[in-house]
Amino acid sequence: MATDQPVRVRFAPSPTGFLHIGGARTALFNWLFAKHHGGTFILRIDDTDEARSTDESMRGIYESMEWLGLDWDEGPRVGGPHAPYIQTERGDLYRKYVQQLLDTGNAYRCYCTPDELDQMRTQARLEKRPQGYPGKCRHLTEADREELEAEGRTSTIRLKIPEGAIILRDLVLDVVKFEAETLDDFIIVRSNGSPLYNFTSIIDDIEMGMTHVIRGADHLSNTPKQLLICQALGIDPPQCAHLPMVLGSSKGEKLSKRHGATSVGQYRDDGYLPEALINFLVRLGWSYDDKEEIFSVAELIEKFDLDRVGKSGSVFDLKKLQWLNGHYIAQLDLSARADAVIPFLQEAGFLGETRSRTWLEQFVAAVGDRLETLADITSYSYFFTDDFDYDPKAVKKWWKGDPAGTLQGLRDVLAAVEVFDMEPVEAAIWAHIEAKEISRIKAMQPLRVALSGEAGGPGLFDIIVLLGKEKVLERLDRAISHIQEN
């Protein structure tokens, strides 16, 4: 537990699915911790469950981490002094530790079959006894073993749990005490010879020189087991820090699909910016002070540390993510914002006809800070298509009195504007309004509804200029006849 050593931390997902929000938060905390302390951030793939692990998941995880900007100093694709970083590729590296455990009497072979184990568990449950392994094969003699093996039985290897208390000094939770007797002799090697997570994970942590293990609180009950393995091996374990859970609702449930999107990739596809997600995620369990809410990655690297991580679980609040996202989108300069928004416009089929880069940037500028997600850009469809309806509420409120007459007046004025630029258009409309002695709003809003179908949105002159003279007159004619027909 040499805390004066250079920090080495890891994120060790199992590739059984996409990168989950909770996993991303864990990865982020590890990454920030490493960066803050000038240490090394390692990505390791804990895929000892070969049945559930897929290459696709692995690629998805890399991709999501790269998108978030969580680059790893050692790990798959980049290599490193402890390569390979994929557990199933680490061969029989674990074997010598198993042998040592066996030789020192800290582990033993168990010949119970899964069926027998299952029965014991069911029985224990019925009798309301602890459901852990009762230690049946713990005291087998050499002769017993030979007999069992002669029957053709294969064996798993279990760790022999000693007596006494296990004291965990957690960087987040402080001191947590476990009684060894409440743990059972758990399996560290399957009957087919492959090692299990609780074993490989801590062995790799040691092999790879991790100074800290920062992971979700859902791993807390694994920790005493791993500590015991270290103890049996006579090795100093890394420092632990258990992060509070990310919850899905105020009911305290673990975040799941029921509460909305749970994968990092989904948020990317929904139009969230990585910097917004990072900022949001970091505040789930970590705070800096009683004021600051918005942090750039650089600031986080400077400010993040484990001592300001809280203990209680936090609910994923989409509203707050949206607010942050809106903030970061507004932060983007015009060109970057246009770039960011293009894929979403394409996806919606709005960029079919050629639009000039200039037009696009003017459009994005007109939309301004009205976006909470990049995908929100598609709600401004009337800039791209004539296929829109008049919002009934907008119609009711703004097409009152003699709307057709009002619009006709505006149409005539606009038709007379030669150069359809902002200044002349604006001047013409102002002049018309003054001449007619009507209030601005009573001319502007009906016009807005006619051009966009809506009562809100970007500046009206922006809309007019962006649409162009032809479109504007066309839509005015359409609105006028619509009004007359209804």
Added chain:
RNA sequence: GUCCCCGUCGUCUAGCCUGGCCAAGGACACCGGCCUUUCACGCCGGCGACACGGGUUCAAAUCCCGUCGGGGACACCA
């Protein structure tokens, strides 16, 4: 059931270690107002919490005990 963790506004949290500065601060959301050609932004204001019960103390959100509530883990999953 057993073991472990957690418990401040609806939500994220500051404060808790080192009791008094807290008739509990900020942020999101919500509500109202201002700004404005609309919407949004922004600004101003409002609503709103120490789970409960004991104890210690001159004084408790802060320390102690208990209760209740929530969660996690109890696999030849990770």
